[in-house]
Amino acid sequence: MTVDQIGVLVVDDNDDDAVLIGHSLTRAGLPVRVTRAETADEVTAALTGRRVDVVICDYNLPGVRAEEVLVQVREHDADLPFVLVSGQVGEETAADLMRAGARDFVLKDRLTRLAPAVQRELHEAAERRRHRRLEEQLRQSERLDSLGQLAGGIAHDFNNILAVISGYATMLTEELGPGHALHADALAIEQAAARGSGLTRQLLIFSGLEPSRPELLDLNVVATDMQRVLSRTLGEDVELSTMLSLNLPRITIDRSKLEQVIMNAAMNARAALPSGGRVTITTEVVRENGHVCLAVTDTGHGMPPEVAARAFEPFFTTKGRGRGTGLGLATAYGVIVDAGGTISLDSHPGQGTTLRICLPPAEVAAPVSTLVRRPAAASGSILVVEDEDGVRDIVARILRRAGYEVHAAADPAEALRLVHDGLRMDALLTDIIMPGMSGTQLAAELRKIRPALPVLFMSGYTSGPAPGGQELPADAPLLHKPFQSENLLNAVHAVLP
Numbered sequence: 251m252t253v254d255q256i257g258v259l260v261v262d263d264n265d266d267d268a269v270l271i272g273h274s275l276t277r278a279g280l281p282v283r284v285t286r287a288e289t290a291d292e293v294t295a296a297l298t299g300r301r302v303d304v305v306i307c308d309y310n311l312p313g314v315r316a317e318e319v320l321v322q323v324r325e326h327d328a329d330l331p332f333v334l335v336s337g338q339v340g341e342e343t344a345a346d347l348m349r350a351g352a353r354d355f356v357l358k359d360r361l362t363r364l365a366p367a368v369q370r371e372l373h374e375a376a377e378r379r380r381h382r383r384l385e386e387q388l389r390q391s392e393r394l395d396s397l398g399q400l401a402g403g404i405a406h407d408f409n410n411i412l413a414v415i416s417g418y419a420t421m422l423t424e425e426l427g428p429g430h431a432l433h434a435d436a437l438a439i440e441q442a443a444a445r446g447s448g449l450t451r452q453l454l455i456f457s458g459l460e461p462s463r464p465e466l467l468d469l470n471v472v473a474t475d476m477q478r479v480l481s482r483t484l485g486e487d488v489e490l491s492t493m494l495s496l497n498l499p500r501i502t503i504d505r506s507k508l509e510q511v512i513m514n515a516a517m518n519a520r521a522a523l524p525s526g527g528r529v530t531i532t533t534e535v536v537r538e539n540g541h542v543c544l545a546v547t548d549t550g551h552g553m554p555p556e557v558a559a560r561a562f563e564p565f566f567t568t569k570g571r572g573r574g575t576g577l578g579l580a581t582a583y584g585v586i587v588d589a590g591g592t593i594s595l596d597s598h599p600g601q602g603t604t605l606r607i608c609l610p611p612a613e614v615a616a617p618v619s620t621l622v623r624r625p626a627a628a629s630g631s632i633l634v635v636e637d638e639d640g641v642r643d644i645v646a647r648i649l650r651r652a653g654y655e656v657h658a659a660a661d662p663a664e665a666l667r668l669v670h671d672g673l674r675m676d677a678l679l680t681d682i683i684m685p686g687m688s689g690t691q692l693a694a695e696l697r698k699i700r701p702a703l704p705v706l707f708m709s710g711y712t713s714g715p716a717p718g719g720q721e722l723p724a725d726a727p728l729l730h731k732p733f734q735s736e737n738l739l740n741a742v743h744a745v746l747p
């Protein structure tokens with residue numbers, strides 16, 4: 251059957267009439283494939299068999315009433331066009347049938363009217379289906395919206411809890427040392443907390459609640475920097491190679507989100523390679539539009555077309571409950587499209603998959619972010635302002651252990667009091683959303699006294715525009731909660747003069 255062929259089910263007891271109906275449609279240029287049915291059973295069989303696009307039903311059937319056929323058709327597909335054909339039928343009956351959902355009515359001695367009626371019905375059914383699909387999409391996006399709000403609402407508290415768990419676990423692990431009987435237990439807590447933060451972060455990025463901080467990046471640098479963590483993710487039996495095109499134009503995107511996209515692709519590749527294989531990261535420039543692309547190719551089991559068609563759908567997963575959230579590619583899609591780029595999949599069952607992201611080249615030249623190296627022992631005095639007791643304590647302990655002198659305040663008012671009483675500090679580390687005054691306002695206040703005061707913000711999430719005075723300056727260094735102690739120390743070191 252060709253795609254364009256129209257599946258017509260003619261319900262008629264008379265062979266000649268059925269042939270005539272088929273002819274009248276063919277003569278009008280409609281490419282039809284006609285199936286005939288006489289009884290209810292035959293109608294059922296026909297509807298569940300090959301595709302039926304329109305049902306043409308005779309009104310005077312000996313074996314089954316047209317009304318019953320109509321009910322049968324509607325139960326099968328509420329949008330399927332149904333055209334009634336009859337030698338003679340009372341006006342009243344016709345009106346009844348139309349009310350019951352038959353959409354058109356043609357007299358047998360006026361069969362030239364049939365083809366236009368069928369065409370109109372097909373067109374209208376297509377419109378109805380399109381409408382339904384749009385409504386479904388709208389409902390789906392509304393569902394996702396409220397899900398995002400829900401995620402954002404709990405993510406803040408959840409992140410604080412995770413920061414505390416992971417901070418203490420790290421400290422426990424280090425304190426106990428590898429020789430201790432409980433070392434493995436502490437390590438397990440640390441890893442579980444890290445998985446938890448990974449998941450929250452994925453949810454926050456997916457729901458668009460994590461603020462974007464686009465920067466100028468070289469895809470080659472990002473790919474190279476990620477090589478170590480990627481090969482750790484892929485494991486020993488997967489060979490990772492990179493094929494980088496030199497001199498790529500730079501792109502603008504939030505670095506940590508881009509890394510998350512690449513990480514998601516790598517984890518999918520890992521899952522598609524249960525007994526090992528190869529993953530290749532390629533960068534290149536598309537000649538036609540100058541877009542810069544990065545592709546992650548695996549030699550894994552690939553996807554059948556019906557999986558590939560749904561792979562970007564949020565919560566679509568073939569990994570089973572508890573093993574995959576189905577947010578990996580949906581998140582990747584959101585991040586890349588947000589940054590003005592495109593993302594596509596190319597997959598062949600049994601051969602492998604390529605996930606390709608393309609981003610427009612950046613227009614303005616801005617400094618490329620560089621990685622800072624942190625010295626072994628730190629020094630300096632830091633004022634930590636955070637209203638969440640657990641987070642404040644663990645942050646203070648991490649900083650003290652690294653060698654910093656730490657002063658802690660539970661809110662901006664206390665911080666201002668400390669400074670007023672003569673506290674000297676080399677940097678301010680502050681939460682953003684706090685009671686009374688925001689972290690950004692506090693920073694502004696302190697900078698009236700110390701204009702060059704280095705400030706590092708920490709934040710669980712910001713959902714859209716923050717309440718008055720809480721917007722972050724574009725270049726403000728920001729640490730997302732929950733963070734590993736490593737990130738905290740790196741960020742603090744980076745803002746210090």
Ligand SMILES: Nc1ncnc2c1ncn2[C@@H]1O[C@H](COP(=O)(O)OP(=O)(O)OP(=O)(O)O)[C@@H](O)[C@H]1O
Nearest residue numbers: 518519522552561567568574575576577578579603
């Ligand atoms: N490289 C790949 N090879 C084969 N199938 C893939 C690949 N990438 C994605 N898929 C298919 O697409 C589905 C959706 O991927 P996605 O990353 O969105 O979610 P997931 O991997 O199932 O869950 P999560 O990312 O939360 O672990 C996967 O379940 C898998 O069936």
Ligand SMILES: [Mg+2]
Nearest residue numbers: 514518578579
């Ligand atoms: Mg995934």
